[in-house]
Amino acid sequence: MNEDQRPIVIVGGGHAAVQLCAALAAEGQGKRVHLVCDETHLPYQRPPLSKAFLKSADEALQTHRTETWFGDAGITVHRADAALRIDRDAHTVHLRSGATLPYARLVLATGAHARTLPGLHDAQGRALDNVAVLRSADDALRLRALLASAQRLTVLGGGFIGLEIAATARALGKAVTVLEAAPRLLLRSVSPELAAHVLQTHCAAGIDVRLGVAVGGLYVEGTRLRAITVDGAEEPVDLLVLGIGASPETALAAAAGLSCADGIVVDACMRTSDPDVLAMGDCARFPEYGSGRPLRLESVQNANDQARTAAATLLGREEPYRALPWFWSEQGSMRLQMAGLMPADGTRHRRPGATPAAFSLLHYVGTRLVCVESVNSPLDHMAAKKLLEAGTSPDPALACDPATPLTAHL
Template sequence: MEHSLSVSPVVIVGAGHAGVQAAASLREEGYDGEIVLLSDERELPYQRPPLSKAFLKREMDLHGLPLRAEAFYPAQRIDLRLGARAVRIDRAARTVALADGTSLPYGHLILATGARQRRLEVPGVDLPGVYALRTIADAAALRERIVPGLRVVVIGAGFIGLEVAATAAKLGAETAVVEIARPMGRAVSPALSDFYAEAHRSFGARLFLGVGVREISGTDKAEAVVLSDGEVLPADLVLVGVGVTAEDALARAAGLDCGNGVLVDERLVTSDPAISAIGDCAAFPNATLGFVTRLESIQNAVDQGKLVAARLAGKPKAYDALAWFWSDQGDLKLLIVGLSHDVDQWVVRGDPATRAFSTYGFRKGRLAVVESVNRAGDHAAAKRILASGKTLTPEQAADPDFDIRALAKG
């Protein structure tokens, strides 16, 4: 069992949701040693979800983004170092080398390095006018440019791509979305994917589905997106949102076991017992699915930060938190609880035409995931049912007279 006195100092690489939560939870758990929190960005650690929604729509400014107030870090004796990029881990010496040439000793190291944009390998992707959305700087640049009449082409219809597309359409831009498969295809049910395709058309976007990108054309800047079928979409701004990959280069270079991310055990410990990994960069054994997976969600980042902090304070346990996600697109709030991997039966409850309904996904007859559009009550009930292990059958889910919320409370 690891005790706080034996692991000081704790160095955390990455100051997103996972890293900040780990630092805060260490203090909450009574850890009294030194905590160093490294961020390679210059801004105070901030929330990422609003970047594609409220911030981009100008409903929130920079002051609303920080995860914690600036005074929180000194008050909690957390040594927050901004613009401090970790470049190398020396596991034998237990040190982390920074880009400025300095080196930090650690008793325990927490990797919360997050994920990086998946690169779209097509000609023209590096032209001016082609954007990704990962940081405050990315969001600020997009916010400045998206104005009524601007021709915006979004490549990729995952959560980020669709959130930006909905925001761009609301701001009056001429918006097109290109997706090689179907909207949010890897994450949601076919019924939900089809519903969102129609919803985005109603927002004013044109959708090009089942087609890829041949190139982004232009001389000095992006001027058009050429699709794999030869169609040309004129563009003043191109957003690439084709997914992310684990930011595990630091771990790989240090010789830690990696797969689709930094491999950890059920307590989130890497192949080196002095190093943990949490959040988007960590590939962990999922208790529900029975195999190793990596999740990109705020819930996962926060819950893993809490678990590692508790372990370092002498309270180890296996990670088994219930996964949940959300996405705001136009007037639609999507809430998902559970995971859709290997779901073999879907039941729709409610009428999608009313823009308020839920889909229930079953894996071998057992409830595995619930997707709710504008029905927060269904989401709350589903959370309780899945967390408690109660039984809900496909027949009950399909019966409009069956009281699911009563089952959740009972």
């Protein structure tokens, strides 16, 4: 087989993997591609799992592509099969099914897994009957069924996924408590002003949000979690969801001797410490464009854009990753949209919207616009992305005049 025609093996069936399949198929390279995914479902959109999908049993999974699309593109899909071991010397991947796939280039798009806590599993490693995490479609199917029969939901963790689940459960009429150890919500990802608005909105919707709490003892009875201690007081548990973050799925890469540091370490072209192996998406730690600071992002934007960079690298083009980070989250009545990354130090300016429930926060470092957080202001978000991509920094006073659309400053 001609070296250029040898297979490209992609491990993972999430957003990054499917985007890479699409980019390679668009360049007529589909027949070279083997996609290995350990889930039984065809690759699907993950964001709805904590939103519409959780709300109603009528909601179906939103698959990225049909079986026919993969077939027409010539892509071989190994569904419900896992990559267990990489032999870098032999350029092969060993699958759980017993198959061995040779590769010219291997791409790891293994994503991340939800963190859990010791003591919440039975002897066989299964989660307790009334304890759930949310990462995969199977997790969402299980949580949806558990929610249907629960009266009260306790969410551990005030991050994006925990808050989305809390808002969804509240909309279903459940009594919801959110327990967060930090002094505010969304500590790592949004500004204090936005976090305060999110807190106020959830409280107004009837969610009991408790900040700065210490969760201690776990009281298990048989296969159920009966109670937990919160700040020393015992509280009964009906249903507990862990929203305490995700860890990158690096075991396969680490066992193959690839450099890992809270993520598979890649260069700006998504190459790992072995140039024949690439990594991208939630599992990859990459150098931030400009600063070179090592970053790992968990977002659809990052997965999709890194897949485009990986496709270029595989096809012999050097197109270093420099996409603007952006993110969204839907929590009850709030649509939050972020463009750029929150600076550690900076000044913040508020751009009012049509109602108190709609506004944007513009973050500057010196005179440079670096990040815009928008609440129920999609037009501001779209304009902010363009401003940030163009490196345009309007004067804050002018940019915050609600009478002038942000796009006017482009």
